[in-house]
Amino acid sequence: MGVIRFGAIGGTGWLGSALLAAALKQGVIDETATTVSTRSGRRGSLAPFAGLTFTTDNHALAETADIILLTVRPQDIASLSLDLSGKLVLSVMAMVPMAALQARFGKARYVRAMPNAAAEQGLSFTPLLAGETVTQADLAIARSFFKASGEVEEVRDEAFLDYFTGLTGSGPAFFANLAAAMERDAVKRGLPPETASRAVKQLLKGAASSLTADQTTMRGLVDTFLEYQGTTAAGLKAMETAGLEPMVRAMLAAAEAKAATGL
């Protein structure tokens, strides 16, 4: 990709700074051709990128950039009154569908993407949805930008993007919730909180690394554990009896419904 004039609205936030840092480090975008806006002027973790331009003026950013990353919280788009017609706009905002983007920002070429918090480690799973007017060249740029922070998957239907918003966008929080419940149980059973926290963190690290290193499927791994008929199998069966499947369905359906119905 040649040098492109890139602008990131809300770019020093949690997700924006992770995406920008990855794309800058990998040379997908150029520091000296990139402008980042916030309301506060905060540079946060992007401060070391000395070539970036920081501004609080979204209109000036929109005038100079060809490609605009929208990464403010969904409730903050009400504070953005911009005409982005003619631009390639990459929106990572959950709960803001294509139709709402068009209604608010005009006839731009929109790509919606839904990275997750693991973008910070270069391990996001990022589904992309291209609007009707997006060109192949636009899509290639969007792919390169999001590939810098993880895996990219194109979806053709906004309903799938809504589903992925729960599955992989919110996904890290669901594992965190299970881990927090295990920590609470361990503390109730008498372990010191610090030990419970350290044990569960190490468990998560080890599980993520070993479960994903293998070529086998998750179902295959669970079946292997069940075959041992030991303590793990006893725990797995208790999960099913306690309602694992309906709980997971409800969790993903609630996140999807929130993504689809908006603010």
Ligand SMILES: NC(=O)c1ccc[n+]([C@@H]2O[C@H](COP(=O)([O-])OP(=O)(O)OC[C@H]3O[C@@H](n4cnc5c(N)ncnc54)[C@H](OP(=O)(O)O)[C@@H]3O)[C@@H](O)[C@H]2O)c1
């Ligand atoms: N975090 C995730 O894992 C994740 C995953 C998928 C999608 N998303 C989406 O990513 C978006 C950002 O989430 P986040 O977690 O990164 O939130 P965040 O840390 O609060 O970042 C949002 C940033 O937007 C800036 N901002 C707000 N209003 C602005 C305005 N009018 N002009 C310029 N900048 C403005 C804020 O800075 P100031 O307060 O200084 O202005 C802040 O730095 C959300 O729409 C969310 O749905 C996040």
